[in-house]
Amino acid sequence: MTELVHATHDRGITTLTLDSPGNRNALSAALVGDLADALTRCGEDDDVRAVVLTHTGTTFCAGADLRDPPHPDALVGLLRRIVELRTPVVARVTGHVRAGGLGLLGACDIAAASTGATFAFTEVRIGVAPAVISLPLLPRTDPRALARYYLTGERFGAAEAVRTGLLTASGTDVDEVLAPVLAGLRRASPQGLAETKRLLTATVLETFDRDAADLTALSARLFASPQAREGMTAFLERRDPVWVV
Template identity: 85%
Template sequence: MTLVHITRERGVETLVLDAPQRRNALSAALVGELTAALAGAGEDTGVRAVVLTHTGTTFSAGADLRDPPAPDALVGLLRRIVELPKPVVARVTGHVRAGGLGLLAACDVAAASHAATFAFTEVRIGVAPAVISLPLLPRTDPRALARYYLTGERLDAAEATRIGLVTACGDDVDEVLAPVLDGLRRACPEALAETKRLLTARVLETFDRDAAGLTALSARLFASAHAREGMTAFLERRDPEWVV
């Protein structure tokens, strides 16, 4: 079953996450397909920019607890988005949780409809937003991240825009994106690549410095007793034992 569908219109390649029955959770298979699709777009001279979007009511629920990707595979996917020599634009009309927020932060532009909601839910299942911090920490308001990382609170599209998690939001996400995609189509491909390199230099420095440590942290936390309890509680739709 194909989990990432690809279409193209006037130089813009759209990658559609299509596992709505699993809320587009980041399984090992989905991460592999998306990484490969991005690599293909990066090498194709007919692609000016990439749009990353989704089917269903959820952009991505984060790591698939039944079939999680290896932490280094998730690092590789996030780095692929950041390093791609074409702009990557997220188009969000649904909910985004945990690891899905790493995808948004890795993208160069992220647009959301007012129906979208966001939450860093890791602490509620006994882990931490480790690997996804690689693109998030350099690009998002640090005081806001402290609150939402630590509490797992839900935030709406307007708040996500205010803190830099999302570039812009509106009632109709395609109206929001229309001038963005028009601008990318009018831009010189070589100039886009060099401009993106300028914009992502600090993010890639974070990957170079911190990826190994955060990958190890993620692996350790997901193997912990707290994570087992948190994931079991989530799947059983109950509170974990530490809730007071």
């Protein structure tokens, strides 16, 4: 089987690279499983001080794979694993992010992108809602901005993503942006990182505990609906769905 997530390690930092170019790193059942397993291994390795999550190609993550979508429970589990991991997780984005891919950014502790990256919550355009990914996003991002971008599916850039709290920082060279971040993480004690992350993620985990079951059920119901079938078919056929006026 093709390896969809590659792991490399350098001076306390493990980099996990999404490598599924055939579907623009979309969240297929296989990719979600591979990434969850890779994160579990990182959590069990005392040599891992932090994790960098990045990608090949021009797209960080295109959202759910409509041909092979993960079960909502699996996506909840992946997002929670990022949030609960004892080491910080840093997103490194040099391409575009759509829909479910934004949930990965929301779950990460720090997220940086190049200035050419673009973002969009496209769920409403195919008849569903950003349900499960709201678990890490709602506690961490500007609610008025989320209302706009959730409801319209508009594309926005890295500067706006920073303003809304979706990103920590952006710059022409994302590696220059992240250099002081990674240097700081390498100087921090493992215990200090773990306990500080626990403080920072407490509210997010409360949201998972309270809302995960309801949002998982909502996601499953919407994806099985007639409007979602029309929306996904239209997307795959590269046409407007019937409701576009």
